Amino acid sequence: MARLTDLIEAHILSLVEKGGGVAEVQRAYLAEYFNCVPSQITYVLSSRFQPERGYVVESQRGGGGYIRVIRIELTEGILDIIKNVGKSLSQEEAHGYLLRLLDEGVIDSRCFKMMQAALSRETLDLDAPHRERLRARIFKALLRACVSVAEDKE
Secondary structure, three states: OOOHHHHHHHHHHHHHHHOOOEEEEOHHHHHHHOOOOHHHHHHHHHHHOOHHHOEEEEEEOOOOOEEEEEEOOOOOOHHHHHHHOOOOOOHHHHHHHHHHHHHOOOOOHHHHHHHHHHOOOOOOOOOHHHHHHHHHHHHHHHHHHHHHHHHHHO
């Protein structure tokens, strides 16, 4: 049986799809619909709809408040992600970017697993600030290599 968080995520994703990349709902409505507390909805939004995964979440609190989930399209593909990655990158952010690339068919599951392994805390066995800077550099290099391979195929 699917977990509640998975069901909420799938529902929001279907609303975004139906809305052409934008969904606007009320947190209280979703909580009532799924028979859960509003904080469960907040958790799903913050953990599953991050910028790395290609989403912007806007919310207006209060009686008539809403949640707007906006899907951000990759206009230049991998190059968009390279531009967005700063000088440091957490493992969670890297995972989010990789999930987005996988979801959009830019990389396959084999490439996903290899990149995830290369960027893991266990592989990059350094103190946090050094590890996150190194992860960003490695991630950008891997993405540039993906772009180079794609250009060679054309």
